[in-house]
Amino acid sequence: xxxxxxxLGMLRTPASGYxxxxxxxxxxxxxxxxxLSQIYPMLQRLEKRGLLSSKSxxxxxxxxxxxxxxxxxxxxxxxxxxxxxxQINTERIEWLAQLWFMDELGDNERALAFLSALRGELAxxxxxxxxxxxxxxxxxxxxxxxxxxxxxxxxxxxxxxxKKGRARVEWAxxxxxxxxxxxxSKKGRKGNGRRTRAxx
Amino acid sequence: xxxxxxxLGMLRTPASGYxxxxxxxxxxxxxxxxxLSQIYPMLQRLEKRGLLSSKSxxxxxxxxxxxxxxxxxxxxxxxxxxxxxxQINTERIEWLAQLWFMDELGDNERALAFLSALRGELAxxxxxxxxxxxxxxxxxxxxxxxxxxxxxxxxxxxxxxxKKGRARVEWAxxxxxxxxxxxxSKKGRKGNGRRTRAxx
DNA sequence: TGTCACATGTAAGACGTTACATGATTTT
DNA sequence: AAAATCATGTAACGTCTTACATGTGACA
Numbered sequence: 001x002x003x004x005x006x007x008l009g010m011l012r013t014p015a016s017g018y019x020x021x022x023x024x025x026x027x028x029x030x031x032x033x034x035x036l037s038q039i040y041p042m043l044q045r046l047e048k049r050g051l052l053s054s055k056s057x058x059x060x061x062x063x064x065x066x067x068x069x070x071x072x073x074x075x076x077x078x079x080x081x082x083x084x085x086x087q088i089n090t091e092r093i094e095w096l097a098q099l100w101f102m103d104e105l106g107d108n109e110r111a112l113a114f115l116s117a118l119r120g121e122l123a124x125x126x127x128x129x130x131x132x133x134x135x136x137x138x139x140x141x142x143x144x145x146x147x148x149x150x151x152x153x154x155x156x157x158x159x160x161x162x163k164k165g166r167a168r169v170e171w172a173x174x175x176x177x178x179x180x181x182x183x184x185s186k187k188g189r190k191g192n193g194r195r196t197r198a199x200x
Numbered sequence: 201x202x203x204x205x206x207x208l209g210m211l212r213t214p215a216s217g218y219x220x221x222x223x224x225x226x227x228x229x230x231x232x233x234x235x236l237s238q239i240y241p242m243l244q245r246l247e248k249r250g251l252l253s254s255k256s257x258x259x260x261x262x263x264x265x266x267x268x269x270x271x272x273x274x275x276x277x278x279x280x281x282x283x284x285x286x287q288i289n290t291e292r293i294e295w296l297a298q299l300w301f302m303d304e305l306g307d308n309e310r311a312l313a314f315l316s317a318l319r320g321e322l323a324x325x326x327x328x329x330x331x332x333x334x335x336x337x338x339x340x341x342x343x344x345x346x347x348x349x350x351x352x353x354x355x356x357x358x359x360x361x362x363k364k365g366r367a368r369v370e371w372a373x374x375x376x377x378x379x380x381x382x383x384x385s386k387k388g389r390k391g392n393g394r395r396t397r398a399x400x
Numbered sequence: 401t402g403t404c405a406c407a408t409g410t411a412a413g414a415c416g417t418t419a420c421a422t423g424a425t426t427t428t
Numbered sequence: 429a430a431a432a433t434c435a436t437g438t439a440a441c442g443t444c445t446t447a448c449a450t451g452t453g454a455c456a
Contacts, residue, residue, distance in 0.1 A: 001294075001442090001443095002292065002294040002297055003443080003444095005297070005301075006297050006300075006301075009297075009300070009301035009304065012304070016407075016408090017407085017408070017409090018406070018407055018408080028297075028300070029290055030290070031290075031291065031292065031293040031296040031297060031300075032290070032292050032293070032296075032297055033290040033292070033444095034444085035444075035445070035446085036407090036408080036409085037409080037410080037411095037444085037445075037446080037447090038443080038444065038445085040408065040409055040410090041409085041410085044409095059406070059407070059452095060406085060453085061405080061406060061407090061452065061453040061454070062405080062406035062407045062408095062451080062452050062453065063406075063407045063408065063450090063451065063452065064407080064408090065406090065407070065408090066407085066408075075304075078301070078304060079304060079305060081298070082298055082301060082302060082304055082305050083305070083310070084298070085314070085317050086294075086295035086298065086314060086317055086318040086321060087294070087295070087321070088295070088321050088322070088325060089293075089294065090229055090230070090231075090232070090233040091231065091291045091293070092202065092231065092232050092233070093231045093232070093291070094201075094202040094286075094287070094289065095286035095287070095288070096231040096232075096357045096360060097202055097205070097206050097209075097228075097231060097232055098281070098282055098284070098286065099353055099356055099357050100206075100209070100228070100231075100353060100354060100357050101205075101206075101209035101278070101282060101353075102282060102353045103349045103350035103352075103353050104209065104212070104275075104278060104279060104282055105279060105282050105283070106349075108349070110283070111353070114285070114286060117285050117286055118286040121286060121287070121288050122288070125288060145378060145381070145382065149303045149306075149308070150303035152303075152382070153299055153300060153301075153302045153303050153311070154300060156299055156375050156378075157296045157299050157300050159371060159374070159375070160296060160368075160371050163367045163368070163370065163371045164364060164367055164368065164371075166367070167363045167364055167366070167367035168360075168363070168364065170363065171359060171360050171363045171364075174359070175356050175359070178345060178356075181345070182345065182352070201414090201415095203415080203416095216435075216436090217435085217436075217437090218434070218435055218436080233416095234416090235416075235417070235418085236435090236436080236437085237416085237417075237418080237419090237437080237438080237439095238415080238416065238417085240436065240437055240438090241437085241438085244437095259424095259434070259435070260425085260434085261424065261425040261426070261433080261434060261435090262423080262424055262425065262433075262434035262435045262436090263422090263423070263424070263434075263435045263436060264435080264436090265434090265435070265436090266435085266436075
């Protein structure tokens with residue numbers, strides 16, 4: 001349901017399937033991803049349903065571009081979707097599933113390595129969004145609250161990504177710290193009385 | 201890939217498909233969901249592959265239960281999965297997509313209502329997790345850092361859900377506040393000089 | 401000469417959702 | 429008598445991923 005409406009929304013300004021894929025990668029990927037093999041058939045179906053129109057245009061290099069644009073019916077459908085109340089679907093996060101069962105390995109060194117690696121990945125994702133924000137801020141002095149409406153909504157979704165990204169990195173840091181603390185206290189308990197006395 | 205490994209992990213203690221569905225609903229749903237129509241065929245396939253074994257047991261009421269358990273081969277597969285490095289997949293969040301295109305409606309009252317409704321949904325999700333945590337804390341004085349390893353990892357995933365949930369609610373609150381501030385400053389600009397003078 | 405960017409597609413298979421089918425027992 | 433819970437499944441459909449197929453023009 002959603003991909004089709006996202007394409008309609010993007011096609012308020014005409015574009016080819018190839019263009020749309022690039023736009024996904026550049027700006028939308030932090031909350032939705034789509035491959036060309038999904039985009040092309042969907043555009044065809046939307047055209048058949050009368051929600052899009054298309055025309056072929058020669059390109060500078062490579063085969064001709066098929067440029068799609070939103071029709072009136074398409075705009076009606078888009079608006080109807082935007083009026084639906086928000087609904088939250090369960091996100092599926094494989095690395096949380098792995099962590100959930102991590103005790104099976106009985107190897108907290110490995111668990112710690114897993115969490116460190118995860119922390120790195122999460123931090124990288126966050127850094128990408130932070131670069132986007134930094135760029136936007138230098139390019140437009142109205143950022144973030146004086147932006148015109150259309151850009152303001154984009155900023156709200158970016159803010160969501162940033163907030164979530166920061167929360168996740170913080171969480172991973174806390175996990176690492178807590179695991180290390182446990183490892184230390186376990187070592188203490190393993191050694192005989194000596195260490196306890198030495199600690200006073 | 202992940203559902204199959206999650207089932208293997210859950211079946212370290214034997215259970216029926218029906219039991220597993222209940223366990224998803226009760227504790228795992230904040231990072232993975234699965235319907236019975238997905239669980240039953242998957243259990244059959246895993247048994248055919250030799251990763252699970254099953255036996256029929258009479259039930260107190262209703263039809264006989266088919267109880268599955270992890271085999272040695274299943275445990276090997278589970279461990280191999282747990283040793284894979286974490287990888288982050290793009291989450292697909294429809295309500296962020298709706299927000300992204302929300303300017304199309306040209307109706308900031310409606311956008312505000314959308315965000316308020318969203319805030320409510322997000323707060324509810326968070327409340328569920330907070331109840332789980334509160335319950336756990338009163339039931340086990342070792343919560344959270346003195347828990348045994350197996351429960352400690354579960355707590356880490358719960359902590360992830362809590363942190364993310366709080367970040368999302370905060371974000372929604374900020375969105376609402378910022379939208380309201382914009383609405384006020386727009387009204388100010390629309391009205392002629394009078395309102396500005398009255399504000400002193 | 402090879403690889404990259406441009407450009408459009410198809411096919412097979414995995415994963416997920418919703419609806420349907422069946423039937424016993426317990427609770428309201 | 430009706431509805432909820434226990435319990436197992438199938439079928440149809442929609443979504444997503446990965447791999448394959450094809451060809452041009454630019455650049456190294």
